[in-house]
Amino acid sequence: MRDRLLDAVERLLVRDGVESVRLDAVAREAGVSKGGLLHHFPSKQDLVRGVVERLADRFEAALPEPDAPPGAFALAWLQASIPAESPTGDRSGADRVPLALLAAAGGPDVLAALRARYARWQLRLADDGLEPAVADLVRMAVDGWWTARLLGLGVPHDDAHIELRALLVELIRTRGGAG
Template sequence: MRDRILDAVERMLVAGGADAVRLDAVAAEAGVSKGGLLHHFGSKRALIEGVLGRLVDRFEAVLPPPGSPPGAFTRAWLEATIPVDDVPARDRFDQVSVALLAGMSGGPEVLGALRRCYELWQRRIADDGLDPATTTLVRLAVDGWWLARLLDLAPPRDDLHREVRARLSELIPGGD
């Protein structure tokens, strides 16, 4: 039931932002009673924290462990976040958009949790066995891309999308 509720919150965040996430609406979207919802998540903030936590866990699952070959973490960061081909940012499966919406809309505590994750990830990027300025540049470029996709701020499309992604990939030695 917990995953069904979080799936519903993800859909609602993507479709309508944090304002769409109301306990009654989440219960209806998930097909559960309000009591069942409250058993797992006592507040809107808890729902958003749950979405963010689950997305962070999924993201961490595709990242290589410390001690991996040089560049492996930076390459995995790019691979896990920017698709090879251009797809609509509002697609339900665009986990980046959902995570950003959750982090930005969940209040200072949720944003603080996202910031702590980023501090750890930045340390891993900087210690990835490559030039830290280059690996950080890749991370920042990916993060900027996320924001452009999320807010539809003229993100690269089609061939340009593929070319920009390929150029970022070229910055990471030992890969494509």
């Protein structure tokens, strides 16, 4: 039931944005009573926290183990965030749940939980065998790219998408040796 409710939240987020996440709307989308929803998630903040944790877990599942070759973590960060090809009919990331925006909308506790995950990811990135400035540049480029897609701000498309992504992959491989 928890996954059914979290799936409903994700559908609402993608379709209608963060403001659409209301307990009655989630219950309706999931096909359950509001009482059934409240049994699993006593508040909207608990519901948002559940989605943020699930999305962060999915992201972490795509990342390599700590003993991976140099640059592997940065490369996995890129691959989990930016598709290899420019998405057809790119809707500026509208097909993805806005994790950072959702965490911010969830309040200080939810945002603090995401910040704690980011801090751990940043440590892993710093220990990835890349020069520190390169590791930071890759993370910031990927996060900025994702944010640009989400908000529709100067999103690279088609050949520009492929070329920019290739430049990041080349930077990771030449400064870290990931294959």
